[in-house]
Amino acid sequence: MPDTTHDIICLSSQSWDDGMWTNKQHIMSRLAKKHRVIHVDYGLKPLPLYAFRRLRQKPSDLLRPLRMLVDGVQHREGGLHVADSYNPIWAGIFPHGNPIRDFASFDLKTLFLKRFMKREGITDPIVWVYHPGYARAVDRLPKKLLVYDCVDNYEAFPTYKGHEDWIRDRERELCEKADLVFTTSQELYDLKSPFNPDDTHLVHNVGDAEHFKTALEPSTPVADDIEDLEGPVIGFVGAVSDYKLDAEWLVRAAERHPEWNIVVVGPIGRADPSTDVTTLKNTANVHLLGLRDYEVLPSYLKRFDVAVIPYRINEATRSVFPIKFFEFLATGTPTVISNLPALAEFYDAVLVAETADEFVQKCEEALELGEQGQETRIALAEEHSWPARIAKIMSLIDDKL
Numbered sequence: 001m002p003d004t005t006h007d008i009i010c011l012s013s014q015s016w017d018d019g020m021w022t023n024k025q026h027i028m029s030r031l032a033k034k035h036r037v038i039h040v041d042y043g044l045k046p047l048p049l050y051a052f053r054r055l056r057q058k059p060s061d062l063l064r065p066l067r068m069l070v071d072g073v074q075h076r077e078g079g080l081h082v083a084d085s086y087n088p089i090w091a092g093i094f095p096h097g098n099p100i101r102d103f104a105s106f107d108l109k110t111l112f113l114k115r116f117m118k119r120e121g122i123t124d125p126i127v128w129v130y131h132p133g134y135a136r137a138v139d140r141l142p143k144k145l146l147v148y149d150c151v152d153n154y155e156a157f158p159t160y161k162g163h164e165d166w167i168r169d170r171e172r173e174l175c176e177k178a179d180l181v182f183t184t185s186q187e188l189y190d191l192k193s194p195f196n197p198d199d200t201h202l203v204h205n206v207g208d209a210e211h212f213k214t215a216l217e218p219s220t221p222v223a224d225d226i227e228d229l230e231g232p233v234i235g236f237v238g239a240v241s242d243y244k245l246d247a248e249w250l251v252r253a254a255e256r257h258p259e260w261n262i263v264v265v266g267p268i269g270r271a272d273p274s275t276d277v278t279t280l281k282n283t284a285n286v287h288l289l290g291l292r293d294y295e296v297l298p299s300y301l302k303r304f305d306v307a308v309i310p311y312r313i314n315e316a317t318r319s320v321f322p323i324k325f326f327e328f329l330a331t332g333t334p335t336v337i338s339n340l341p342a343l344a345e346f347y348d349a350v351l352v353a354e355t356a357d358e359f360v361q362k363c364e365e366a367l368e369l370g371e372q373g374q375e376t377r378i379a380l381a382e383e384h385s386w387p388a389r390i391a392k393i394m395s396l397i398d399d400k401l
Contacts, residue, residue, distance in 0.1 A: 007125035015041040032080035041084040050086035073116040085112040097166035106137035132171035148178040156316035185342035187319035206384040207326025215298035215331040223299040235304035239270035249310040252356040330381035332374035334366035
């Protein structure tokens with residue numbers, strides 16, 4: 001049934017407007033061109049924060065305060081809707097796994113959502129889950145298909161330290177009851193497939209080649225805050241979180257080569273509040289720029305001479321397939337990565353380091369490459385694009401239906 005139009009309820013693991021475009025936004029924004037998609041934002045939000053974010057998107061809701069309080073769904077564009085709810089301000093004091101916190105984080109969102117579903121006559125949606133905390137809350141929703149799209153090893157997140165049993169049990173429960181489970185890396189597939197062996201599929205991450213290829217266009221300007229940098233630019237784009245990013249590698253490169261500029265674009269401490277960037281800030285040729293809008297990222301990559309993914313290798317990252325990998329390749333920029341297992345099949349297209357010293361060496365080699373191999377890198381990124389990945393996923397869904 002490839003031409004069927006679906007209602008899709010996306011129970012997300014992030015907020016639509018949090019500034020970091022990941023699987024959720026890439027997939028749901030494209031599906032919303034044909035289907036009705038309701039993206040349910042993740043996280044506890046007290047009423048003042050909920051109202052502020054809602055009014056920022058739609059100031060006219062101030063004229064309908066009651067509607068705003070009981071209906072957390074806003075239409076954005078095309079078939080896309082974004083849903084949220086507010087919670088008692090004290091709900092966050094309870095630990096993960098506590099029934100009060102669970103209800104506020106997951107069940108309450110489905111109750112808010114059901115008002116909208118009843119009004120709009122949504123009776124048989126595809127329920128598409130990204131956060132395993134919804135394992136029991138999904139039972140409140142009518143559905144024709146339950147999908148779990150597993151993109152991270154949640155039990156390895158610092159956020160859930162001390163609560164690994166809770167997140168592990170919920171994820172197992174969700175895998176067992178799901179009609180389809182998608183995983184983005186071989187490691188995740190190996191971890192989740194035993195819970196649902198017949199309906200778990202490996203569909204690895206891809207990148208938005210069309211968007212990032214604009215870095216090559218003469219009409220794309222270099223971002224204002226780095227256009228005047230002199231000397232080579234070694235750049236990273238992504239969350240600056242200590243459990244993933246090995247800042248020591250970046251500092252080592254900066255100290256060995258004071259003529260280099262180490263540019264870091266992304267939010268600090270996402271999923272790891274203990275992240276300490278003091279050393280990065282105190283290194284003269286490291287430029288810690290913070291979060292930038294997704295739309296302007298090609299303007300930063302345009303100035304990068306080398307793009308890097310210096311991730312640690314640990315329980316969390318062994319299952320990580322960074323979306324930025326193909327985004328970097330789409331710009332044609334020589335790319336240096338740590339030896340992430342999920343990227344092993346693509347090692348030939350990049351330079352791979354296992355230590356801080358080797359990272360510096362590989363960056364030196366990447367600078368010598370220049371445009372050599374550029375067409376190969378771009379072609380690889382084009383081959384691994386979102387339209388192809390979504391087509392594969394929807395084919396599996398259609399077969400199941």
